[in-house]
Amino acid sequence: MQPKFKKSYKFAINTSLYITIYVTLFTSVFLYAFYSFNTKFILLLAFSTYLFSFVVIQFSVERFIYKRVKKIYDDLTLLESTSMTKGTITTDMKTLTEEIDKFARDKKIEIESLKVREQYRKEFLGNVSHELKTPLFTVQGYILTLLDGAMEDKNLRDKYLERASKGVERLGYIVKDLDMITKLEVGDLSLNQEVFNIVELVKSVFEMLEMKASKKRITLTFDADYFTPILVNADKERIQQVLANLIVNSIKYGREKGTTEVSIENLIKNKVIVRVTDNGEGIEKKNLSRIFERFYRVDKSGSRKEGGSGLGLSIVKHIIEAHQEKIYVESEFGVGSEFSFTLEKAK
Structure with missing residues (x-):
């Protein structure tokens, strides 16, 4: 749809006023010096000068600026996807400048x-x-x-x-x-959300990885005894995958005779936070911001000896975010790491 034309009279009004003041003052001085001063004539001259100047200037500005501004709108085909083509074409330079600046900023962000x-x-x-x-x-x-x-x-x-x-x-x-x-x-991988006991799920992951942990004599344990079920609403299979990936990593980078500890705590009224903590080699600060990237490896050689795809933590992050939840990591090099994620409590 062709953009509408929005008129701006500010320039014509101000310019006509300046011309009228100058012509009126000049004529008044001339008449006073050489002829008799006529107030009615001066007022009529001021009015006619202002009206004539306004019409001529406004018409000229409209034709001059509109043609060029319209050409800008027509030539910049990229503007078709912006709000500029949906609005009106204006001869107000301030408004036009603001629109072009906004467009330039948006495009700069898009290019970056x-x-x-x-x-x-x-x-x-x-x-x-x-x-x-x-x-x-x-x-x-x-x-x-x-x-x-x-x-x-x-x-x-x-x-x-x-x-x-x-x-x-x-x-x-x-x-x-x-x-x-x-x-x-x-978004092609749909989540099959259900209510389940997260404590029992952690126990099943411990049993599944018990032999792997025993090779490095790493103890898999809870931080406390959980006698009552903690029910959450999530995709049980995917959360099992998250726990398995995190615990496998803690074993892979854990120290001999170390410990991998899981804790489950109430975060807020409808949320729990699951923590997987180890006393392994830890992660340096420079690597913390990138550990969830695909194929990013903290220890290039060690991870290959252990096998895997190098995509485990990236998958973990995507699964948690698919649940509209958050995942966190804290680590101190040489001391250990803690990965934690939130889950929705079952009502």
Whole structure:
């Protein structure tokens, strides 16, 4: 739809007033000096000068400015998506300047946002390429070695096949976790919310990871005895995944004979907060702001020895945010870490 034209009379009014004052004063002095002074004539002259000046200036300004302003609106096709095309075209320079400044600021923010996204996209593609390349080369190396003759040695064959299998398993982790994050981001992964006892869920995760923890002699425990159920409303399967990821991380980066402790506390009337605390190696401050990014690793070498996709904490964050809840992290390097998240209490 063609924008409407909004007139502005301020410039014409002020300019006509200045012209009228000048002409009237000049004529008055001239008449007083050379002829007889006539008050009615001076008033008529002032009125006619003002009216004539106003009409001429306003008409000229409208044609001059409107043509150029309209061309700005027509030429800047990017403005079609902004509120400027929905409003009126104005000859008021202050209003026009404010609109153009606002448009420029909005576009600057949009461009900066696109630059950040572009940088993130480059980093993400680089990380995906690197993470997929490592297990692929591993599997390819072992298979080529077997094809080159190592298959004849039964012990070597079994060992290499087992290592190739782990590489394929790692590829599976990465693809599965990437698929889940994508679905969470676009909202395709629906949550199956139900009421369940969070204490029992933590116990089941402890049992599931008991053997993994025992290899490093890490104790999985609650901070206190929970004799009564604590009921929450959430997707039980996804919250189990959150707890498993957090506890696996605490074991992975925990110290020998360490402890992973889970506590569940009332936060506000309708919220509980679940804390997963360990006395492991901790996280340096420079890494805290990035630990929920995809593929970001605090310990590049250690995490690969333990396997996984490098997407665990990113998935945790997406699941919690899909529940409209918050996740927090506190850590002191060399002392330990605490990850906590909120959940809605069942009514």
